[in-house]
Amino acid sequence: MRQSSNPVFRSLPQQPGGYAQFGSGIAGAQQMGQMAQPYTQYPPQTGxxxxxxxxxxxxxxxxTLGVLSVTAVISYxxxxxxxxxxxxxxxxxxxxGLALVLIATFGRKQDNPAIVLSYAALEGLFLGAISFLLANVTVSGASAGxxxxxAILGTIGVFFGMLVVYKTGAIRVTPKFTRMLVAGMIGVLVLMLGNLVLGMFGVGGGEGMGLRSxxxxAIIFSLVCIALAAFSFLIDFDSADQMIRAGAxxxxxxxxxxxxxxxxxxxxxxxxxxxxxxxNR
Structure with missing residues (x-):
């Protein structure tokens, strides 16, 4: 069974079944051949x-996004x-936010609304502040609004664009695709941490390898990160599809x-x- 590159999805129980579909593309259709298997992950539950x-x-x-957005506006x-x-x-x-994601992931509390909404509020606090800094302090002579x-329109566009890609099956979500994406994300994480450590020791004038300079x-690195985030939506959609099919x-x-x-x-x-x-260029 495919595993999502998103750690939150990876720790969710997944078992293909035959209830409903998150998407109707090839990625979802690939699970149809397994519909005859019994539901071992989600048996009937009282309540x-x-x-x-x-x-x-x-x-x-x-x-969740509503809580995040309201908190971000207030923070900004x-x-x-x-x-x-x-x-x-x-x-x-x-x-x-990182602490709550770790608690939800390793403590298997992803379905706890209090943790999810608290995460959204904390991330809103972070996004509002960092958005102000990037748009008003880092960038000079530009309209912050x-x-x-x-950035918001770009994020929405990528999200719905990848949803269309998933539903049409333009890109197939396969185990090989997942492994390549996970490898890419691990590589990016290692580079981020390395850049941070080098910057703390004053390498490159505090810029480290220049990945955020x-x-x-820095532009190439951000484009790679955007591509990885966009493609990870395909695996996230597929993981959600499997859970719906399994009768979670x-x-x-x-x-x-x-x-x-x-x-x-x-x-x-x-x-x-x-x-x-x-x-700034």
């Missing part, structure tokens, strides 16, 4: 009114009124919402960074 549906996924994801205007709040908001939001709006290498309980929609939000946050940040690089 579960109905299995997971696509409406549950859309609703829970919408609520609070930082704009008092720049001293930027650093604590970024640190608390980023580290707190226009820059952030472009705004130069040509309704509350599993919170775990799917968390996984999609993690990828959306990463994609938005990389697009915003890329746009800020072009504005």
């Amino acid at each position: 579960v009114s109905r299995p997971l549906t696509i409406d549950d996924v859309v609703t829970k994801t919408g609520i 205007f609070m930082v704009s009124a008092n720049l001293a709040l930027a650093t604590p908001f970024v640190l608390v939001g980023a580290l707190g 226009a820059l952030i709006s472009q 705004g130069g040509t290498l 309980p309704e509350k599993a929609a919170w775990g799917i919402a968390l996984g999609l939000t993690v990828t959306l946050v990463w994609l938005y940040l990389e697009i915003l960074r890329l746009l800020s690089y072009f504005q």
